[in-house]
Amino acid sequence: MTADDAQQVRSPAAIGTAVPQGASKVPAVTAAFWVTKALTTGMGESTSDFLVHRMPSVLAVVLGAVGLAVAIALQLRASRYRPWIYWLAVSMVGVFGTMAADVVHVGLGVPYLVSTTAFAVALAAVFVLWYRAEGTLSIHSIVTVRREVFYWLAVMTTFALGTAAGDMTAVTLHLGYLDSGVLFAVVIAIPAVAHARFGLDPVVAFWFAYIVTRPLGASFADWLGVSRARGGLDLGTGPVSLTLILLIAVSVAFLARTSSRMGDDRPAR
Numbered sequence: 001m002t003a004d005d006a007q008q009v010r011s012p013a014a015i016g017t018a019v020p021q022g023a024s025k026v027p028a029v030t031a032a033f034w035v036t037k038a039l040t041t042g043m044g045e046s047t048s049d050f051l052v053h054r055m056p057s058v059l060a061v062v063l064g065a066v067g068l069a070v071a072i073a074l075q076l077r078a079s080r081y082r083p084w085i086y087w088l089a090v091s092m093v094g095v096f097g098t099m100a101a102d103v104v105h106v107g108l109g110v111p112y113l114v115s116t117t118a119f120a121v122a123l124a125a126v127f128v129l130w131y132r133a134e135g136t137l138s139i140h141s142i143v144t145v146r147r148e149v150f151y152w153l154a155v156m157t158t159f160a161l162g163t164a165a166g167d168m169t170a171v172t173l174h175l176g177y178l179d180s181g182v183l184f185a186v187v188i189a190i191p192a193v194a195h196a197r198f199g200l201d202p203v204v205a206f207w208f209a210y211i212v213t214r215p216l217g218a219s220f221a222d223w224l225g226v227s228r229a230r231g232g233l234d235l236g237t238g239p240v241s242l243t244l245i246l247l248i249a250v251s252v253a254f255l256a257r258t259s260s261r262m263g264d265d266r267p268a269r
Helices: 003-009 031-054 057-077 083-107 111-134 145-172 176-189 189-198 204-224 237-262
Strands: none
Touching: 031 057, 031 083, 031 111, 031 145, 031 204, 031 237, 057 083, 057 145, 083 111, 083 145, 083 237, 111 145, 145 176, 145 204, 176 189, 176 204, 189 204, 204 237
């Protein structure tokens, strides 16, 4: 483990906590990680919108759920971090997480403010249960099945929360998709600055940024894809989805190449 990795996993919660040795199931947190994550959030938004408007909504949700289940099963069965499997799982979480948030609002008529609050409470509950069970929320300690289950529960909840929050700022607060994207681009810099200048715990900073990547990517994807009447460029959700999928593939190929050089089967500490 590098010195940077050691710094990222060091937190008050992890002090004195024994972490079992094993192969890490998640990637190193690098600039490429954040770029790929933002691409998956945009792709999840545009692909979800494309599917639910091109086929019966129930069928679209079922297909999204099946895709997510298969991807998560592959990830849980993997013995260590495999870039293609991991990012497939993240991408499917992006698609289904968007569908889940949209069903709550469109299908059940729940206001975005209410759904955003509810998903925030749900995420807090996941973090509390995870911390009580494992004593750390560091992603660099994901070396057991139970920790990985907690991790993916948190990831799925962050996607639903981010989707609701992005729609809330764009629609309920009338900022529009472009201004919402700019807003979240500013917000995502807060944890980095707070960590560098004021010593914000790296685990807190990571999850703060992780949550914000969702509305950041989704807002810009909506701006590109939706009609001009809704404040977008009207490029279409299909072309936007296809473009983002291709960019994700290129980014994951880069991550796979760099991870093979670095050796991602290193044990987590």
